[in-house]
Amino acid sequence: MAHDAAKPEVTLPAKSTWNYQPDLPLEDRSLFNLRRGPAEGLKLLWNSWLPISDRLIVVGVSILTWFYLSPSLQTARTFGFDWVVGVYLRNLILITLVAGGMHLYLYTFKMQGDRLRYDARPFHKKNALFTFSSQFLDNVFWSIASGVTVWTAYEVLGLWAYANGYMPMLDFATHPILFVLWFIFLPFYGVLHFYWIHRLLHWRPVYNYVHSLHHRNVNVGPWSGMSMHPLEHIAYLSSVLIHVVLASHPIHFIFQLQQKVLLAVTSHAGYESVTLAEDSDTGLRVGDFFHQLHHRYFECNYGEPEVPCDKWFGTFHDGSEEATARTRVRMKEMRKK
Known part of the structure; x- marks a missing residue:
């Protein structure tokens, strides 16, 4: 009882101003919920891949990449x-x-308007917080100048390591x-890895110097x-x-890198989904309200729903609103440390 009494009092915030939000509270999509039962868990796993998902599309892209758009291992034995x-x-x-394609479709040509868009506010322009004073140009610059460079460096080193026997090979x-x-395993491992890396990035010294660049984007x-x-x-x-x-x-290696990059995009x-018509609610699910909450409230939802870290x-x-109140209290307590 004494412990409960010591908890800070929370005040519920005013209602959030989302343009669109899924049914709340967010459902538990974790496969690790033992109360759900194995059958329901397998159903969730099936639905996360089939009949069509962005993850399944990346598998196809990674296979095509390996067979048609990558150097052979013989070529990769030496850097060229x-x-x-x-x-x-x-x-x-x-x-x-x-x-670029998604930005043109959703934001430049507004092919589905603001339907299924979480936050309808415009992106920042003439804001000194961003590189080139533009949120769009800032995002493009860091995604390409740093993102594509580091992504490529990992891939080049990985192909070289496979080619020279420094990484063990698994044959189909x-x-x-x-x-x-x-x-199937790599996305789950990726979520667990992401949670702990993300927590480290929110450690105040690291956040101020490194992760704050990503969090310039409240509306993503x-x-x-x-x-x-x-x-x-x-x-x-x-x-x-x-x-x-x-x-x-190497297909798994390429898939993991492409999944981390392209699914971050x-x-x-x-938006919750990309649709083919402005008045349609059906389409390819892409957005993640779980992570959208992280960008608005910062100190919550560090991972992804599939692994309930x-x-x-x-x-x-x-x-x-209760969760928002708790998160705001937690933020205040973290800033005091």
Whole structure:
């Protein structure tokens, strides 16, 4: 009882001004909820991939990338200007097609208006907080100058390591089931890695110097997802180092990098789904209200819903006003430290 009495009193905030929000409170989408039962958990896993999802699309892109847009391992045994620049240009084109295409569709031509858009406020212009005083130009610059560079560096080093036997290789013909299971495992591992890296990035000294660049974006768009400080890009993409110790195939390595980059783009789209018509509610789900809450309230929802780290460690925001009040109290307590 004494412990409860010591808790700070919270005051509920005024109602949030979201242009669109999913049904609240946010449902538990974790596969680790044992009360749900294994059958329901498998159903959630199935629905996260099929019949069509951005994650499944990235699997297809990574396979095409390996077979048609990557150097052979024989070529990658030695660093060469041609193939290294080729990987960089391919990654540059890929992020430009995805982030640039989504920005044109959703924000330049407004093909679905503000339907399913979380926050309808315009992006910042003539704001000294951003590089070039523009949120859009700031996001494009850091996504390309730092993001594509670090992404390419990891990929080039990884291909070189596979080619020279420094990373263990897993062959589809020998281990077909394990080969497929890698695609399912990597996103879950990526979420766990992201949660702890993200918590470190919110440590005040690191936040002020590094992560604050990403958090300039309270209202996010497609180019915001990879708009980060170079040190954050290095930390964020470091989850691929798991391939140094566990046998995998270059396709898995490429998939993990593309998933981290391209799904950061889509999850920051600012819309729940991309639709083919302005008056439609059906389309490819891209946005993540769970993470949108993090960009508005900062000290909550550090991970992703599939692995409930935020529930386990008391940082979950379910979109309710009560959760907002708790988060604001937590922010005040953190700033006193």
